[in-house]
Amino acid sequence: MNNWMTGLALAGSMLVAAPALAQMERTSAPEGSEVYFISPEDGATVESPFTVRMGLKGMGVAPAGTQAEGTGHHHLLVDTPLDEVDLDQPLPANDAMRHFGGGQTETSLELESGEHSLQLLFMDANHVSFDPPVTSDAITITVE
């Protein structure tokens, strides 16, 4: 990797880290806010790839970085129990903790055959949890 590329990579990681440092305070979600799976249903057997539809009540979906009260974006925990997530930190982005920072409410998910757990976590513009967290029930699905 030459210096130019190294510089680019550094700049990229700083762009990701900067908003997280700017605002880490957890805010409360409007009362009655709820995030839930429209599909798949708990216990469903699906073929990969399959569509996940994410529902929300009491709040609005906005792209990541949009500082507007009562909004945030969806996150999907794949085979990751909620108690393994540090809710006082911005959520890492990886295959187990997926962000829908474009404001998406559905996604196509490709998973290996077998049983998987899925859980939705609705978080604010900075990928920080509300207090208390706005989460769906964890569901278990079987991928054929």
Ligand SMILES: [Cu+2]
């Ligand atoms: Cu996020």
